[in-house]
Amino acid sequence: MKIVCLVKFIPDVDNFSYDYEKNTLVRENVKLILNPDDACALAFALGVKAKRPETMVEIVTMAPASVIPLxxxxxxxxxxxxxxxxxxxxxxxxxxxxxxxxxxxLESIEYDLILTGTHTLDGDTSHVPSQIAEILKLEQLSNIVKIHEECMTGKRVIVEADTEKNLSKFEMELPCILSLSHESKYKLPYIRYKDLELDVRDRISVIGNEVLSFPETDTGLKGSLTRVNRTFVKSLQKKERIVVGTDEEGIETVYRFLKSKGFI
Incomplete structure (x- = not known):
């Protein structure tokens, strides 16, 4: 299986610069971090590879060349x-x-599954995964909190997504695009001590418009129709989730919760 992980490096939300004339974030010469939701997507892919070494994981990012060390x-x-x-x-x-x-x-390569994050802290529109899915004519689902790895086959995968009111289980046809939430709890592994200085440059390809061949008028600010009305800084908020059973203890827990919120 080949898994492609679409990741984005974003300005540290506690220390970023903004070009108010162009209404764009300044990404050159600023501290960048891996977007939290994308980190969960990559963490899941690496977890699959750890159990199934034949799995191939490719990271794809659109960013300045300065992200190479990251x-x-x-x-x-x-x-x-x-x-x-x-x-x-x-x-x-x-x-x-x-x-x-x-x-x-992505149209130029082969893959079995594409993983992304649902949100980015520097934009939070959640447009890109669904728009890429439309371009590639693939199924796509966001806010995924769990992927049932044991159910991954060559044709289908079962996932759980947070639909705000409850957790819903879906069966998706492969290939597809799955967008994970930081609520998924998948964590990136640490770099092994012996690999801290490992030379991996030969595994990185940098491609530009000489390969993708877009007209200049179709890219960048010239090709973008979106106009920013206002901007604000988003911070991660941890949701509290309590799982209870259908026994007397669970019923009592729900009763106390509803009473504390003034519903009863």
């Missing part, structure tokens, strides 16, 4: 290869243009 750290966690889509023409691209660019690359 990508190297991800490869040292046992991912097979990484592709960085980077071109000055792409700077300032909105979610639709970004989706077209990434989608064109």
């Amino acid at each position: 990508v190297e750290d991800l490869l040292r966690r046992n991912a097979d290869r990484a592709t960085i889509i980077s071109d000055r023409l792409y700077a300032g691209s909105d979610t639709y243009v970004t989706s077209r660019i990434i989608g064109r690359y």
